[in-house]
Amino acid sequence: MDDIAEDRELKALSLRFEAVRKDIFNDAFHQDTIRASKDFIKLYDHSVSSTLQYAEVEAESFLSLIQNLKDFDIGFTEDAVFIDVGCGPGKTLVVMAIMNVFQRAIGVDINPNMIKLANEVVKKYNRSWRSPVDVTEMELKTGDGTFYDWSFAHLVYIQATCFSEEMMQRITDMADRMKPGSILIMVNNRCVCSR
Secondary structure, eight states, X not given: OOHHHHHHHHHHHHHHHHHHHHHTXXXXXXXXXXXXXXXXXXXXXXXXXXXOOOOOOOHHHHHHHHHHHTTSOSOOOTTOEEEEETOTXXXXXXXXXXXXXXXXXXXXXXXXXXXXXXXXXXXXXXXXTOOTTOOOEEXXXXXXXXTSOOTTOSEEEEEOTTOOHHHHHHHXXXXXXXXTTOEEEEESSOOOOXX
C-alpha cells in the first residue's frame, strides 16, 4: 500500500473511531472508569494499590501504531490474536475491532468493575457499530494479566506504568514463551527478554 492510500486508510479509521468515541467513550463513561478504578484500589493496601493505577490509552496514537505495524511481516493472519494485559474499559479492543486485523481481541483486567464496563462497551459496539464484514471478536477475562498465559498471541499490549518488579518478571517470563514473529508492546516500563 502506498503512503497516500495508507494516510487515507488511517484517516478513515480515525474518523470511525472518533464517532465510536463520542458514542461509547464519552465524558460520562470516562468518569465511570475513574470511579471503578478508585473503588477497586481502595480494597488494597498501599503496597498493592500502587500497581493498580488506571492509565488512559490515547486511541488515535494506538491506532496509528498498529496501522504502522501492518507494514511489517509480523504474522497478522486471519487467525491472529491480540491481547491487552490490563485492558481497562476495552478501548484498545474497540480499536482492534475497527481495524479488523485480528480474529480475536482479548482483554484481561484484574478489576472486575472495569471488566463489567468493558463488557458494556463490547455489547454497545457490537449492537451499534459492528459491520457485517468485521471479523474481530472481542473477549474479556477477569484476572491478573501477568499470570494469564498469553504466549499464543501474535500481538500483546501492556501499559505497565506502575508494575512491580515481580510483575515485570512474570511478563518477561511469558514474553520469553511467545512464538517467533509475535510482538510485545509495553509502554512505560521495560522487560529484558532472553531472545
